[in-house]
Amino acid sequence: MISELQALALNNTWTLTSLPPGKEPIGCRWVYKLKHHSDGSIERYKARLVAKAYTQTEGVDYHDTFSPTAKMTTVLCLLALAVAQSWSLHQLDVHNAFLHGDLHEEIYMVPPSGLQRQGENMVCCLNKSLYGLKQASRQWFAKFFEAIHATGFVQSKADYSLFTCNRGKSFTALLIYVDDILITGNDLAAINTLKQFLHNRFRIKDLGDLKFFLGIEVSRSKKVHVFSMFMHELRKLHWDAALRVLKYLKNTPGQGLFFPAQNSLQLKAYCDSDWVGCPTTRRSTTGYCVFLGGQRDIKLFLFLPQRLSIEPWQVLVVSLLGCEACYETYSCHIQRQQHFIMIIKPLCI
Structure with a gap:
C-alpha cells in the first residue's frame, strides 16, 4: 500500500485541496490481490487504489467511456505471421497503465486511507486518471495512441489496437491489450528502439520473449x-x-493450437450450416472457420493448427428453406473474411 501511494505521488495523480462549494467528492477503496506467474506461482502481493465509479455522475465526472480492445483473432493473426516469418515475439507490461491518462473533467475524491494530509476537509483533486474511473481505460488508450502515433506507427482500420510501422525493408507490428503489449517484426534494432521509447514514456516492464499471453483458451x-x-x-x-x-x-x-513455420500465409475460410437442427425451436445452427496458411484436408478443418477463428451460433430466425440458413452463414462468413483481409493488409502478407 505504501509503495502504491508513493507511485501515485510520483505520478502527480492528485493535488490535496479544500473541497469547493457545490462539489461532491467520489469515493475510493483499496483492493488487495495476488499476482501469479504463468506457472501459477506467486509473483508478488499487490495493493491497488480504485475509485468508486458508481459514485460518478454522468456529464459531470465523465462523458465518453468507450475504449478499444484487441480482438483475439488479431492476436492469432500476429502469432501466425511471426511464426511463418521466423520473427521474434516480445511481450511488454505497462506499470500502472491507467494512471497515465489525462483527465478533462474536474473530479474530487475522498482521500484514501494511509494518506497523510493536513486538515480534515482536504480532498484529492485528480490530475491524472485512476483505476476504477469510468473513463480510465479510454484516457489511457488515448495517451498511448498519441505517443505511438508520433513515432510513425499507423493504426489498423480493422482493429484499433493494432499498430504497424513500415520503413523500407523494416517492418514492426505492435498490439496492445489494455496494459499488455505484443511486438514483432523483422528488424530487431527497430524493436529495441521502440521498447526504449515506451519505457521512457510509460515505465515499461520488458517480459522478454512471448511465453504466456492473455491466457488464450481454444x-x-x-x-x-x-x-x-x-x-x-x-x-x-x-x-x-x-x-x-x-x-x-x-x-x-x-x-493444442499450433502455428507451423514455413507456412504460405494464404487466407482461407469455410462455412457450413444445418437446417432446423434444434427439434424444439426449429432453428438452424451455423458456423464458420478461418485459416491463415495452407491445409491439406478440408474435412479436418476443425482440428487443423492454422485455425484463427471458429464460431458456431444459432440463427435467431426459423429458416423455411435450407438455402436460407446457408445464405445467413454466407453473409456472416463474408463479413468475417473481410475483417481478416483488413487485418492482414497492413501486416504485409
Missing part, C-alpha cells in the same frame, strides 16, 4: 458448444458426455 470440439445449450437443464446423459470430453482432453494434451 474450444476443442463441437461437443463443448452443444453442452452449452443445456446449461440450465442438465441431465445425467449430459454429465456422462462431459466426462467423456474431459477424458479426451486428458489423453490428448498435445492437441
